Amino acid sequence: IPLAYFFAGVSSLPQCSESNLTISGGNFTLSKMYIYGSILRYHCPEGYYPHPVKLRQCYRGRWDPAPTKKQPECKRVTCPNPNVLNNGIVDPYKRIYYINDTITFRCHSDYTFRGSSTRVCQANGKWSGGTPVCSRNSDHCPDPGIPPGARRTGHIFNIDDAVTYRCHNNLKLLGSKVRVCQDDGQWSGQEPECYADFTYDTPEEVAEAFSSSLQTTLTMNEETGVYNEGGNPSKNVKEIKQIVYNGQVEKRDEYLDLYVFGVGDDVQREDIDDWVTKKRDEKHFFLLQDMENVEETFDQMIDESTSVSLCGLYKDYHDGTQSTMRRGYPWLIKIDVTHEDGTVANCLGSLVTPTFILTAAHCFRFGDIPENIKVGAPNVRGTALPKVKEHIPHPKFQIRDKVKEGISEFYEYDVALIELEKSVIIGIDLRTICIPCTKETSGALRLSSSGVTCKHHKEELMNNDLVTAKFMSSKKMGDVVPKKKVQIKEGYKRASCIEDAKKELNITDEQAAKIITDNFLCTGGAELNQVDDISCKGDSGGATFIEQKYRVIQVGIIGWGLKDVCKDKTQSIETARDFHTNLFSPEVQAFLKKYLGDGKRGAPLTFL
Incomplete structure (x- = not known):
């Protein structure tokens, strides 16, 4: 494309017409209004899809495809024709099946049924359950069945016999077009499916199919274009296969897994399906509606039962309910301490292991007993945390230590641990946050396990004069626990921050x-x-x-500030300063390691 189209030349190109673009039952959006290169996308309510076109592109003053006199419309989503069952009956028989239509299957006499006896047409244009089959099981391989919307040639299922599939009407076949009966009684390749242009996979389906391949971390690039604007990958895919196969396709095919996630309306389904690996009982090509579904899918891929040891996992989306909002801060703990005189201290803390909560030492007083320390997880209903066993302040924390020097309150080493009587159950709503200088955090940061030091963690996390960080507020806004944003001042910026504090406090x-x-x-x-x-x-x-690489690493503990701007709204926020206990401090690290690295106190962390 000439560069002039993107720069000076673009303004001289005619705009596309604004007329005759509406869709019956839906609406449309424009990426660049009506100028050259703009993409018009039609949108329909859930359960409907745009027909006969999904999008148009403005090119030299004309829409492609061009609008016609017949207005596009939002049509009801249908599911592929299920009346392809051999040796059985589909009930009810209909010409078209819409969302929520339910069908049942049964076999003729002398035939054995397997698969799903009842299936429901879903909003994504797919049938629930698995392909039904009626067979006599008399051949070497079982009857591979016929997926809805497909036609199969081949009815003998002995060794080396092949079956071939194709889809009816305008449906596209994904999966193996040809499958061969193997010596072990199994079919080669992947069970095919017939997809309409509006068919997609749900995050739940993808997670179930893919989760066994995922144990630790995921990296997601959100880019546009059919091939993420990186050129056609066919050549690269071919080279990868040649390297892995090394001339021995059948022997080495099991060592290769190529997955593709197609997102949106512009996916070249049949082309991409040719690239991916096809293995029995596995699926390697998935179609998702949008990037939000991709993120939700990746979260669901993380098997909660196998990711217990992973720290700092969270979800940065929700549906507005308290339960899903909690998943954005699953480490957050609310702490209420009733002192001997009856006064109550309200603090926050973070779950750092299944048995320990990290918080500030100044939340406690001498004489506080475990029975008067209550801990809970905000926005987690029906889940009570174990009782407190003890609280452990840093041995060097002495708030009155420098009174004689004119310092009424001294917050050095303002760190404490709360040990629970038993471990919490780690799950989607309750997870540990990462803390620096541990092997677990090295994994979260994707640093090589060998030779990594605490210094490497600091260089990775605190690598600018202004380091973007966040903290959770105890002041709810409705049902929402707000996430606050700050910039940690490092280097020369820290010196300026301290100078500002000195002026505000009027100290030497x-x-x-x-x-x-x-x-x-x-x-x-x-x-x-x-x-x-x-x-x-x-x-x-x-x-x-700090949120980094889709994980959360705690670098400090909220300690003390110059002003109570929350109580006195007249005070300037710009001149306020807050100070946080630094978890990279050697004295703090030694304290944390003593208790959190102790295998006798629950699941320990491995310190560097």
Whole structure:
């Protein structure tokens, strides 16, 4: 395409017409209004699809395909014709089957039934369940069946016999067009399916088919274009196959798995289906409606029972309900401490192992007993956390340690652990957050397990003068627990942050050095047109965390601030500063390792 189309030349090209574009029963969106290159997409309510076209593209003042006098419409989704069962009966018999239509199958006498006896037409244009088969099981291989909407040639199923499939009407065949009966009594290749243009796979279907291949992490690139704008991959696919097969296709086919996730309306289904691996009882090509479905699919692929040891997993989407919103912060713990005098301290904490909660030491007082420490997981209904066994403050935390030096409150080493009487059950709503300098976090950051040090973690996470981080607020907005954004000041920015704090507190350099040590992270103020959020009373003990590579790593604990801007709304947020206990501090690391690395106290972390 000439470069002029993208720059100077584009303005001189005629626009496409705005008339005769509407769709009956739906609407449309435009990517670039009516100018050159704009894509018009038709949208229909759930259970309907645009017909006869899904999209048009503006090219040199004309739409392709061009609108006609007959207005496009939203038609009801149908499922492929299931009346292809040999040696059996489909009830009821209909010419067209729509969403929620239910059918049952039964075999003629002397035939044995297998598969799903009842199937329902689903909103994605597919039948629920598996292909029904009526057979006598007299050949070497079982009858491979006929999927809805297909036709099969071949009715003898002995060794080396082949069956061939094709789809009726405008349906496209995905899977193996030809399958051969093998010596082991199984069919080669993958069971075929017939897809309409509107057919797609649900996240649940994809996760079930693919989850066995996934155990640790996923990387997702969200790009546009039929081939992600990287050229046709056919040549690369061919080269990969040649390397793996090394001239021995049959012997080495089991070592190759090529998966493709097609997203949206522009997927070249039949071309892509030729690239992927085809194995018995497996599926390697999946069609999804949009990128949100891809993300949900990848989350569902993570088998909750096998991902217990994975820290920092979360989901950054929800459907508006409390239960799904909780999955965006599954480590968050609410802590209420009733002191001897009857006053109550409200704090937050983070689940760092199934038996330990990390929080701030200043939430507790001398004399607090486990019975008066209550912990819970916000927005998790019907799940009570185990009782508290004990709370363990850092041995060097002494809030009154420098009163004689004119410092009324001293928050150095403001870190504590709460040990539970028994382990929590890790699941989608309750997960551990990652903490630095552990092998578990090396895995989350995708760092090689050999030779990785705590320094490498810090270089990976704290690699700028301004490090974007977040914390959870204790102040709900309706049912939502807000996620607040800050920038941790490192390098010369940290020095500026401390200087700002010194001016606000009206203290000397010597006093500032005693109060704000290297064991604190500094946030607050305005940088790069962003004003940092400020923590409020009740946020203490919560995690200061970084979201990186689809995982969450805690780098600090919310400690103390210069102003209570939440109580006094007249105070300037821009001059407020917050200080967070730095989890990279050697003294803090030693404390965490002593308890969290102890195998006698539940599932331990492996410290570097």
